[in-house]
Amino acid sequence: MDLAALRAQQQALAHLVVTEDRLIADPPRWVGGADVGFEDEGRITRAALVVLAWPSLALMEYQIARIPTVMPYIPGFLSFRETPALQAAWQQLSRKPDLLLVDGHGRSHPRRLGVACHFGLLEDVPTIGVAKKRLCGQFQLPSEAPGALAPLTDKDQQLGWVWRSKARCNPLFISTGHRVSLDTALSWVQRCMAGYRLPEPTRWADAVASRKPAFLRWQEIHE
DNA sequence: GCGACAG
């Protein structure tokens, strides 16, 4: 793989990312969550997508796609590795979410094209990046108080938010993916919380992908 | 040159 070419592609795509809101007029009915994992020692990429109803945050649908891994993990190029599997799972969805929370960064990326931006562009769906670790930018650690907030910045421009979603937990890194403003991104993540560190769409996507007990129980009741 | 570095 040619990283210089991929880097150029990121810069070109980053220009197409829309930082304004699309859903101000029509609040989302279906909020999705995306998570990617690997199997068979990394040879298989597995993407899990879930659709929750809003505001109940009840799980409505899930889809899992498995495809041969196309690229190794290289910081800054994650989207090229995860996007193919996410697209496969997206096509299997019977109802497309109005808004999608993606596990990873959005605009808080060295070239402003995290996986949330990249996937949002490919499917033209509003997305928000919700990451567990910093990739780039600077920030002051939010206070210990739950709800504490700090801007994630780089060269006097704000890339996202560092938000303490829960007491005694490390903060989350929230940023615009596509067609969602920074303030709206934070707002919707907050509206998708249910007492855990991660928002429900992300938690469910992870539960589905990892076949966690919460999902197995849901499956028994709904299938 | 050295350290940092989503999942």
Added chain:
DNA sequence: ATCTTGTCGC
């Protein structure tokens, strides 16, 4: 990301 049990703290 993934391999994995117990353990400390609220």
